[in-house]
Amino acid sequence: MTIITIVGAGVMGSALTFPAVDNQNEVRLVGTHLDEAIIESLRKDHFHPRLRRPLNEAVKIYSHTEIAEAIKDADVVGLGINSQGVHWAAEAIGPHLREGQIIVMVTKGMESVDSSLKILPDVLHDNLPAAICDKVHYAAIGGPSIAGELAARRETAVVFVSRNADILPKLRSYFSTPYYHIWTSTDLIGVEVCVALKNPYALAVGLAAGVLEKQGEDVASAKMHNYAAAVFAQGLAETAIMVQKLGGGLETVFSLPGAGDLYVTTQGGRNSRMGRLLGMGMSYSDAVEEMPGETIEGVDAVIAMMPAIDAMIAAGQLDANALPLLRELHRIVTRNASIAFDFNSFFSKLPFNPPENIHHT
Amino acid sequence: MTIITIVGAGVMGSALTFPAVDNQNEVRLVGTHLDEAIIESLRKDHFHPRLRRPLNEAVKIYSHTEIAEAIKDADVVGLGINSQGVHWAAEAIGPHLREGQIIVMVTKGMESVDSSLKILPDVLHDNLPAAICDKVHYAAIGGPSIAGELAARRETAVVFVSRNADILPKLRSYFSTPYYHIWTSTDLIGVEVCVALKNPYALAVGLAAGVLEKQGEDVASAKMHNYAAAVFAQGLAETAIMVQKLGGGLETVFSLPGAGDLYVTTQGGRNSRMGRLLGMGMSYSDAVEEMPGETIEGVDAVIAMMPAIDAMIAAGQLDANALPLLRELHRIVTRNASIAFDFNSFFSKLPFNPPENIHHT
Numbered sequence: 276m277t278i279i280t281i282v283g284a285g286v287m288g289s290a291l292t293f294p295a296v297d298n299q300n301e302v303r304l305v306g307t308h309l310d311e312a313i314i315e316s317l318r319k320d321h322f323h324p325r326l327r328r329p330l331n332e333a334v335k336i337y338s339h340t341e342i343a344e345a346i347k348d349a350d351v352v353g354l355g356i357n358s359q360g361v362h363w364a365a366e367a368i369g370p371h372l373r374e375g376q377i378i379v380m381v382t383k384g385m386e387s388v389d390s391s392l393k394i395l396p397d398v399l400h401d402n403l404p405a406a407i408c409d410k411v412h413y414a415a416i417g418g419p420s421i422a423g424e425l426a427a428r429r430e431t432a433v434v435f436v437s438r439n440a441d442i443l444p445k446l447r448s449y450f451s452t453p454y455y456h457i458w459t460s461t462d463l464i465g466v467e468v469c470v471a472l473k474n475p476y477a478l479a480v481g482l483a484a485g486v487l488e489k490q491g492e493d494v495a496s497a498k499m500h501n502y503a504a505a506v507f508a509q510g511l512a513e514t515a516i517m518v519q520k521l522g523g524g525l526e527t528v529f530s531l532p533g534a535g536d537l538y539v540t541t542q543g544g545r546n547s548r549m550g551r552l553l554g555m556g557m558s559y560s561d562a563v564e565e566m567p568g569e570t571i572e573g574v575d576a577v578i579a580m581m582p583a584i585d586a587m588i589a590a591g592q593l594d595a596n597a598l599p600l601l602r603e604l605h606r607i608v609t610r611n612a613s614i615a616f617d618f619n620s621f622f623s624k625l626p627f628n629p630p631e632n633i634h635h636t
Numbered sequence: 637m638t639i640i641t642i643v644g645a646g647v648m649g650s651a652l653t654f655p656a657v658d659n660q661n662e663v664r665l666v667g668t669h670l671d672e673a674i675i676e677s678l679r680k681d682h683f684h685p686r687l688r689r690p691l692n693e694a695v696k697i698y699s700h701t702e703i704a705e706a707i708k709d710a711d712v713v714g715l716g717i718n719s720q721g722v723h724w725a726a727e728a729i730g731p732h733l734r735e736g737q738i739i740v741m742v743t744k745g746m747e748s749v750d751s752s753l754k755i756l757p758d759v760l761h762d763n764l765p766a767a768i769c770d771k772v773h774y775a776a777i778g779g780p781s782i783a784g785e786l787a788a789r790r791e792t793a794v795v796f797v798s799r800n801a802d803i804l805p806k807l808r809s810y811f812s813t814p815y816y817h818i819w820t821s822t823d824l825i826g827v828e829v830c831v832a833l834k835n836p837y838a839l840a841v842g843l844a845a846g847v848l849e850k851q852g853e854d855v856a857s858a859k860m861h862n863y864a865a866a867v868f869a870q871g872l873a874e875t876a877i878m879v880q881k882l883g884g885g886l887e888t889v890f891s892l893p894g895a896g897d898l899y900v901t902t903q904g905g906r907n908s909r910m911g912r913l914l915g916m917g918m919s920y921s922d923a924v925e926e927m928p929g930e931t932i933e934g935v936d937a938v939i940a941m942m943p944a945i946d947a948m949i950a951a952g953q954l955d956a957n958a959l960p961l962l963r964e965l966h967r968i969v970t971r972n973a974s975i976a977f978d979f980n981s982f983f984s985k986l987p988f989n990p991p992e993n994i995h996h997t
Contacts, residue, residue, distance in 0.1 A: 326856060327855065327856035327857075328855055328856045418866075418869075419861070419862050419865030419866060419869070420862055421858075421859070421861050421862055423856055423857075423858045423859075424858045424859060424860070424861060424862045424863075425862065426856070426858070427854050427856065427858035429858060429860060429862060429863060430860075430862060430863040430866065430977075430979060431862040431863075431866070432862070432865075432866035432869070432979050432982065434988060443989065444989075447991070447992075448992075451991060451992060456866070456979045456980055456982075456991045457991050458983055458986075458988035458989060458990060458991060459988060459989040460987065460988045460989070462987075493788050494688065494689055495687060495688035495689045495784055495787070495788065496688075496784075497782075497784045497785045497787070497788035497790060498782070498784075498785060498903075498904075499785070499790060499791075500780070500782050500785060500900050500903045500904070501780050501781055501782055501785045501786065501790060501791060501792040501793070501900060502785075502790060502791040502792075503899070503900075503903070504780030504793075504892075504896045504897070504899045504900035504903075505779075505780060505791065505792070505793035505817070505892065505896060507895060507896060507899045508779075508780070508793070508890075508891050508892045508894075508895050508896030508899070509891075511890050511891070511895045512887075512890055512891045514890075515887075515890045524987065525886060525890070526873075526876075526986045526987060526988075528890055529869075529872050529873055529875075529876045529886070529889055529890050529894075529895075530869050530870075530872070530873045530983055530986055530988075531865075531866065531869045531983070533869075533890075534868060534869050534872045534890075534895055535865045535866060535868060535869030536865070538864070538865045538868045538869070538899070538902075539861050539862060539864070539865035541899075542859075542861045542864070542865075543859075543861070616791075618791060618793050618817045619817055621793065621817075622819055622891055622892070625819075625887045625891055626821065626823075626885065626887060627795060627819035627820060627821045627887075627891075628804065628805075628819060628820040628821070629819060630808070630812060630817045630818050630819060631808075631809075631812060
């Protein structure tokens with residue numbers, strides 16, 4: 276029997292137990308030090324308080340103090356932690372990994388490391404013990420996958436990705452179910468860049484809803500969808516620029532990991548809620564107080580990526596005007612600036628002639 | 637003073653009068669034979685019953701019997717008719733066109749003509765009198781532009797496109813305002829393929845809402861966004877395949893005309909409403925009765941395009957499995973079939989390995 280150990284008992288890690296159990300694997304779920312309340316609830320009656328449904332009784336529950344035992348004979352180690360937890364995870368799992376294990380990351384993000392952008396599987400690799408870091412396999416999951424829907428066994432289509440094509444058929448076979456549709460790809464860079472950028476760009480699309488509320492009712496009930504769609508398009512275009520720049524494939528952008536995941540992320544969630552608050556004209560520091568204790572991955576991602584992007588621009592590797600939307604988001608969340616999108620600055624790297632720059636409010 | 641005559645007093649043609657008037661042009665709006673009630677209302681008090689707001693008093697109103705006078709000295713003739721009205725428009729405007737005029741189409745769609753797919757500007761060209769068809773310029777508008785929002789002067793970002801790059805700066809200058817942001821492009825094929833396909837694919841995304849309603853409440857209120865996003869991604873991927881096949885550029889797909897316009901079209905409107913009814917399990921013929929008298933452009937587009945697509949497949953120009961989503965839509969609307977998406981058939985033309993085909997309900 277294949278053993279799948281998932282580290283991180285948040286919504287996404289826990290949701291993955293559904294296809295894993297349905298697929299006849301032995302499934303273990305390990306809470307981090309932040310998941311104690313969840314683990315306690317799961318031990319009591321299998322109920323997951325954030326997914327708001329019980330997990331399958333076959334899922335074996337472990338606390339972070341039992342991580343060694345949970346990992347040592349696993350075939351697959353899934354990482355369902357947030358983007359800031361990668362360094363913790365490297366320390367926590369590093370001593371217990373064995374040669375040949377497959378690590379699957381559902382965590383999204385990129386980091387600036389020594390002036391260059393690193394995808395999280397590479398950050399993990401670089402933080403694992405030297406004795407093991409080249410002896411395990413790295414894979415990741417991209418594509419539109421709201422955890423609560425996967426846990427409800429609703430149709431979900433994703434891409435499993437690894438630089439090592441040999442492990443992918445096996446890995447897919449462990450998770451594939453009639454409701455969990457899995458394509459495989461070796462475009463690790465493309466997938467990771469797409470999934471890292473979808474949170475900030477979904478936050479940006481969410482601004483439109485706040486701008487609409489601030490503006491008040493229109494005589495003909497006009498909404499702000501044109502605004503949101505222009506931002507959506509610019510977000511996807513900036514994603515395409517970065518994917519190409521870092522060596523990924525465009526087909527990853529216009530399919531599940533890019534367009535699909537950006538679309539699903541605009542349909543709700545914390546990034547959208549933060550976007551709405553900012554769109555209403557609230558400063559970032561005030562907006563954060565409205566969402567106490569919540570991780571806004573779109574904000575973390577912009578802050579983590581911008582130093583490396585600035586370094587790429589300084590080194591002449593990236594045009595300073597290539598990412599005006601990401602730049603504006605950074606200004607909003609680091610300087611408490613109110614939004615002032617210059618729409619005319621969008622799409623400047625595409626073979627379109629840009630608008631004349633009429634200044635407007 | 638530049639004279640802009642817009643033929644078609646529906647919502648999109650009429651919305652274009654806002655940037656055209658704000659930009660100091662003489663603006664004329666000509667109703668078709670279907671627009672008599674609108675023209676009557678506009679003549680009475682400038683109120684547009686479908687946009688639910690008054691047009692600018694400077695807009696000169698014409699009925700279809702006055703089309704000759706409205707067109708003869710115009711610099712630009714805008715066509716704001718629906719996709720089935722192109723043949724009517726060719727007959728109606730053909731005798732009155734003059735050399736050098738620019739025709740701008742906001743009409744979306746493609747047609748099967750002699751076993752090949754034709755974009756509407758080319759259909760128009762081929763149906764205009766031989767004496768004039770090569771003496772006018774053809775342009776079109778693509779990108780996310782809900783008419784009611786443009787009429788409310790809300791931020792709207794679009795692409796003006798023509799094979800003739802020389803006319804584009806002038807044309808843009810006639811419409812460009814602080815709220816109407818216009819890029820220009822010569823990728824006429826790319827833009828027209830994107831805007832023709834966005835209606836059927838938005839209808840397909842809308843199915844998810846109906847499937848959700850049919851399925852009933854989930855214990856944890858799970859929605860159907862993963863399903864919608866997978867369909868969104870497949871729609872964009874099929875768009876990319878067709879754009880490349882017909883000679884357009886991928887950058888048109890991952891920016892305003894492709895991703896942006898598909899996004900905005902999923903946010904409401906008739907195609908989404910039809911999608912929801914079909915997703916609830918209603919047959920197409922019953923769903924049509926729920927929306928009496930309404931043109932569902934997504935349906936018309938699929939029906940108009942499929943003969944040429946079948947001919948391309950028969951001639952070996954297109955893989956039979958390249959467009960499974962469009963094929964399924966065609967089956968639904970022509971055979972009253974209930975939806976049975978085979979998600980595993982998606983993305984088969986991308987460099988991903990497809991899922992094993994597990995049959996499921």
